[in-house]
Amino acid sequence: MKRSFESPITLLGARALAPFIMMFGLYVIFHGHYSPGGGFQGGALLAASVLLMRVASGSKTSSLILSNAVTTPMGVVGVLIYFGTGLLAMFLGGSNFLDYEGLPIPGMSPFYLRYTGILIIEVGVGLAVMAALVLIYDKMADGEVSQ
């Protein structure tokens, strides 16, 4: 780039848009089991809102939203939620990997148990996808060039 300067219009637009994208991402994750979308799409939307703020405002301001150091543990937690649920269902239910009917939640019919299992899985997938996309951006933009 020739020169980089801060534009108040871009910053204001990104600040106005980012919370709504994040809200829509949460909606997509939590309604993923009976409408289009799911963990991956919702996580990508959450990552898009964070990346919008990172592009618009630079790394100092945007690391207040999601710190650089937090992304790797977040992705690990997402993967652990996924495999933890799957293995719990496998060992306690005595059946296959990710067979939600084996989940040890008392007082739930198998029908609702399956819904709840898919919801937990999608929260894990969303966390992992969001953390991975933001991590890729952070690694690529490491040591910002501005000549």
Next chain:
Amino acid sequence: MIWEFELVLFVFLVFAAIVALEARNLLVSVVMLSVFSFSAALLFASMGAVDVGFTEAVVGAGVTGILFVIAIHKTSAKTND
């Protein structure tokens, strides 16, 4: 689906692809790739594949655009050929 609308979307698709290939400035190419992805997403949604269209809109028009801009920012903005 109304076939006129689909025709307009297909024309947009081809136009955006040609401009993205021929532009000298790489930022123009990135924006045109986003336009391409968005038209493709609308076409997918109109053909009944809402999930595929959703993923294409989020990843193709959103995240890869940002990653391409960062890659251009790290290198030079003009093509050599």
